Each structure stands twice: as structure tokens, then as C-alpha cells.
Amino acid sequence: MSEIKVTAEIRRFDPSRDEAPRYQRFEVSGMSNMRVLDVIRSIYENEAGDLAYQFACRIGRCGTCAVKVNGVPVLACQERCKPVMRIEPLTPFPVLRDLVVDRTEIEGRYAGLHLAPMREHTHAGQAESIAPQLAEELCHLDSCLACMVCVSGCPAVRERAFDGPAFMLKLRHIAKHPADHGNRLGQAVEGGMLECFGCDVCTQLCPADLSPAQAIREFRRELAFGGEKRS
Amino acid sequence: MSEGRFPRDTTRQADGILHGAVARLLHRVTGVVIVAFVLVHVVAQAIYHVPALAAIKAGVPPMEELKTLHWIHAVLYFSIVFHTLYGLKLLVLELGAKLDYRNSLWAIVGVSALFGIREIARYAGI
Numbered sequence: 351m352s353e354i355k356v357t358a359e360i361r362r363f364d365p366s367r368d369e370a371p372r373y374q375r376f377e378v379s380g381m382s383n384m385r386v387l388d389v390i391r392s393i394y395e396n397e398a399g400d401l402a403y404q405f406a407c408r409i410g411r412c413g414t415c416a417v418k419v420n421g422v423p424v425l426a427c428q429e430r431c432k433p434v435m436r437i438e439p440l441t442p443f444p445v446l447r448d449l450v451v452d453r454t455e456i457e458g459r460y461a462g463l464h465l466a467p468m469r470e471h472t473h474a475g476q477a478e479s480i481a482p483q484l485a486e487e488l489c490h491l492d493s494c495l496a497c498m499v500c501v502s503g504c505p506a507v508r509e510r511a512f513d514g515p516a517f518m519l520k521l522r523h524i525a526k527h528p529a530d531h532g533n534r535l536g537q538a539v540e541g542g543m544l545e546c547f548g549c550d551v552c553t554q555l556c557p558a559d560l561s562p563a564q565a566i567r568e569f570r571r572e573l574a575f576g577g578e579k580r581s
Numbered sequence: 582m583s584e585g586r587f588p589r590d591t592t593r594q595a596d597g598i599l600h601g602a603v604a605r606l607l608h609r610v611t612g613v614v615i616v617a618f619v620l621v622h623v624v625a626q627a628i629y630h631v632p633a634l635a636a637i638k639a640g641v642p643p644m645e646e647l648k649t650l651h652w653i654h655a656v657l658y659f660s661i662v663f664h665t666l667y668g669l670k671l672l673v674l675e676l677g678a679k680l681d682y683r684n685s686l687w688a689i690v691g692v693s694a695l696f697g698i699r700e701i702a703r704y705a706g707i
Contacts (some may be wrong), residue, residue, distance in 0.1 A: 366706055503599070550601045550604075550682035551601030554599060
């Protein structure tokens with residue numbers, strides 16, 4: 351495996367101390383298959399012990415380490431390092447420090463969507479049958495990491511009153527659940543679903559290989575032609 | 582994820598271009614070109630055909646030249662075709678069609694470019 355010398359510019363900002371963000375440059379050498387997270391960890395361990403960043407699983411399953419690399423939102427644990435990188439926290443979220451963003455509003459929005467099936471009758475206490483194909487589809491939709499990579503990359507979020515693709519995907523996921531009878535379409539419209547450009551940037555960026563844009567299209571089709579719930 | 586296929590490689594997300602960003606930018610720019618053309622066209626027709634504005638026609642000699650500039654035709658034809666096809670693509674996707682966002686973008690760019698090139702070739706007498 352060949353070696354690589356990485357020049358990483360990291361956006362540093364501590365709201366309690368700094369007046370404005372600044373970029374600090376670091377040089378890191380290592381194997382060419384290093385991930386961005388490896389570079390950040392190396393910088394933290396060897397050069398900047400006060401650098402704030404976060405990660406958990408390191409295998410692209412938790413979504414905690416999402417950052418922007420050269421302007422593109424990615425999972426730091428998955429993205430290969432580049433010879434020259436500018437690493438920034440995800441936009442448009444408030445920055446707590448350096449690469450760590452405040453997820454309070456994100457969690458609040460998820461909680462506000464009531465993402466558990468809204469049942470017409472109380473649960474019978476027994477397992478409910480579900481078509482295998484639908485179960486597979488629901489499982490796939492449930493693999494969203496809530497990493498906010500799609501929200502950060504979405505041009506509609508930047509320009510319009512749109513909550514973001516991740517929330518629409520979660521709503522679509524629960525709308526497809528046979529036991530759910532909530533007005534998920536209404537919630538999606540309220541969340542700005544109609545503001546989506548349909549550009550599929552979210553589809554391209556999603557680390558879980560999901561398509562929030564497709565979920566939005568399904569909602570729109572339901573809005574125009576109505577929809578029947580499968581069971 | 583379709584059956585029998587590994588999840589796509591997400592280790593080089595920041596290396597390539599964002600197809601959606603390119604598509605959206607082109608859609609917006611071509612829309613502006615079309616609106617600008619319609620505005621200029623309406624004003625130009627008024628200057629040509631309304632007697633009260635005949636004095637302006639004499640004061641704007643480049644108007645005749647504008648009509649024969651091949652690159653203006655090329656940009657205009659590209660814009661009209663791209664904007665129409667991309668808009669239709671968005672529509673058919675919402676109606677349930679399945680199209681790959683990358684292939685469809687480059688197919689539309691290619692078809693639109695053919696129309697633009699045709700205009701350049703037409704002026705070159707090819």
C-alpha cells in the first residue's frame with residue numbers, strides 16, 4: 351500500500367472563545383487508504399488535542415462522524431482521504447465546537463414527527479402479519495442513519511422552507527407501515543415537501559444507499575392521485 | 582438497494598461531481614436564458630413593428646447583427662431543449678417512472694448539445 355501526504359484544513363470555531371471561524375492547516379502522512387476520520391484522529395492525537403470532533407462506530411453505521419470534505423457532506427469514517435482536504439462541520443446546523451454540530455433541533459424535529467405507527471385501535475399484543483416484500487422495503491427504509499448528510503447537501507434546504515430529505519424519508523417509511531393511520535402526507539407537506547427540487551443530490555450522497563428523493567416523489571404522487579396502504 | 586447487488590461504494594463521495602447540483606444549475610440557467618430571450622424578443626418586435634418606436638430602431642444598429650450570431654442560436658436552442666427535457670424528466674419521475682439521475686442528466690445534456698451544435702453547423706454551412 352502506497353503512502354500519502356495529506357494537507358488538511360480544518361475549520362476551527364469555539365463560540366465561547368472565538369469571534370469568527372478560522373481554518374487551521376495540518377500535514378498528515380499515512381497509508382493512501384486512510385479515511386478522513388483517520389486523518390482527523392491523527393491530528394487530534396498528535397497536533398491539536400483541543401480539536402472537537404465525534405465518531406462512534408467507524409463502519410458507517412451510526413452517522414455520527416458526518417462532516418463536509420471539500421464542500422461535500424460525507425461520513426468521515428467512510429470517505430477516503432484526499433491529498434488536499436478542507437474539513438468543515440455539516441451545514442446548516444449550529445456549531446457547538448470545531449466539527450461538532452448541535453443536533454438538538456434535529457432530534458426535536460424527529461420527536462415532533464411521532465415516528466411510531468399511529469394506530470386506529472390499541473395493539474392486540476400479538477405479532478401482526480406483514481407481507482415479506484413490504485417488510486423488506488420497510489427494513490431498507492429503516493436503515494437511514496439520520497446522519498444529516500442529505501440535509502446538508504440539499505439545495506432546497508438552503509434556499510427554501512424545507513425541513514430536509516431525511517425527515518421526508520422517515521415520514522415515508524412510517525407512512526408505508528400497515529398499522530399507521532396518521533396523516534403522514536400532511537406532515538410531509540407541512541415540512542416543505544413541495545419545495546424539493548427533485549435533483550437527487552440526497553440520493554447520490556446517502557451513505558445508506560437510500561433515496562429520499564424517491565420517497566418525496568411517492569408522497570407527491572399520493573398527493574396528486576391518492577394512495578392506498580398495502581398490508 | 583436492488584437484489585443481488587452490493588451497496589454502492591461510498592468511499593469517494595467528495596471526488597466526483599454532484600449530478601443533482603449540475604442539473605439544478607443548468608435547469609436554472611437555461612430557464613433564465615429562455616426568459617431573457619422572450620423579453621428581448623418582445624422588446625425587439627415592438628421596436629420593429631410599432632411606428633412610435635421606429636426612432637429607437639435607428640439608434641440600435643447591433644439589433645440586426647444579434648439575429649445572425651450563431652452562438653446565440655446555439656445557446657438558445659440548447660437552453661430550450663434542456664429546460665424542456667429536464668422538466669419533462671422531473672414530471673415523468675413524479676408520475677412513477679424510474680430513471681437513473683446520472684444517465685438521464687447526461688442523455689438530456691447530450692440531446693440538447695446536439696441541437697446547439699446543429700445551429701453552429703447550420704451557420705457554418707455544414
